[in-house]
Amino acid sequence: MTTKYYPIEILQIIQANYKQQQQYDDIVLKDQELTFETTILEWRDICDLVDTSKLWKYLNYYFRMTADEEAWMNILEPEDEKTLGDLCNFIAILAEKEIIRPIKLFGNYCTTAAIFKSLKGRLKNRGIDVPDLKPSSQLAPLVKKYNSVFIEEINQIDPMVLPPINYKTNWVYKWGLRSFITFLFLTILLICIKSNWAWYKGGVFLIGYGMTWLGGILKPKQASFRDIHTVADLVRRIKVNNPHYNAV
Template sequence: MTNTTEKYSPEQVLEIFKEQHRLCSSLDPEADPWAEIKAEMTIREWRWARDLLGWKELSEFLNKEFRIEIPENVWYDKLEPAKKRKLIEVCTLIANHAKKDNYQPKKLFGQPCLKASVFLTIKKNLENKGINVSELRPSSSLTEYMDKYFSPVLEEITLTGTKPIDKIEILRIRKKGFWKIFNFLDWENSELLIGDIKTFRDLVEKIIIEKEKNKA
């Protein structure tokens, strides 16, 4: 696969945090769906808006999410004291270390295919996060994978820098609490709704459309 990587900008990282808040805050009763995620908000304000854990657990999560290895002491300096440190500092730190996928068309039956490149990259990234992707195909149900692996799947979608999902809704959810880093849910007796995107093929097509819009 002829996929390459490039750097994020701090502004692009901030947009990822905004999108994650937009999609997930309404799923967590401890989060604030009305909060505005902005560069100059404090880390404490960000954590309250997203219902995030303390600096150590948060730093471990961000390392895993962005596929980076920033030392604990460096994270501490950017996340504490939480009432003084700004979110833009975290965005800048991540931007200095993380790399985003820059999809190049993969040859399929002798023809360049951007869809294949996007799909295979997402599949590879999910596998690297410990997800069993042996049965994952373009025709696979996105909802079923999000039911099982909500956080890593949503991470990989938002890390593309696009906004392919209009809204995420949960029906018939049993209120037994939430994991506080990325709104991990107890999916038993619940139904996940993600709009008109049914399969990974639908997701890939929407990501490509969104990327073309961003170039315009």
């Protein structure tokens, strides 16, 4: 069973994704405000998003929509004029929002079971292996393994439920990024003054780039949420935040 989103709900999902992204993505701009008035260009710049020619495909996929490229481009372009308000209105009209209702379990209606079932179904649709997912499953290993995909699906169920993620990168990524940035500027400087050392610094810069790429593939050192340790903790918090889910 589904219903329609309100535009504010779409904006809240976008804001929630950004709130988490700025904790684990060093490229995004920190502590910015995303509103209905934010332009698509500003949003892409803040969140380090792909070009609109690719972004529409992701949005189609994420919100389970089937709009064609022309329809999306009319909403996303020109990106210095179109706003998140335009985008949220468009998605709210076409996207379907799942209605979570208690399901009967051992003769009684259970809201937490319905929320768990919804979460499991969403993760499965995103290609996450869920057969062994249980309410007792620890959340941190799941977030470490699936990162933004896992978080984004939670945010669609309840964009207010997750506190900012406690995220620490692995040492490969951390030192790779430092080397990449430091030696990038040194290489540019040495090229400008025509120094032969530029080639050596450039080599270290490439090593730093490689470490950053590899570190991005490896699991982070830490990825957890304060006071939410298991899937059951998460489901219970979603239930508390959404009393309307209790309606049979």
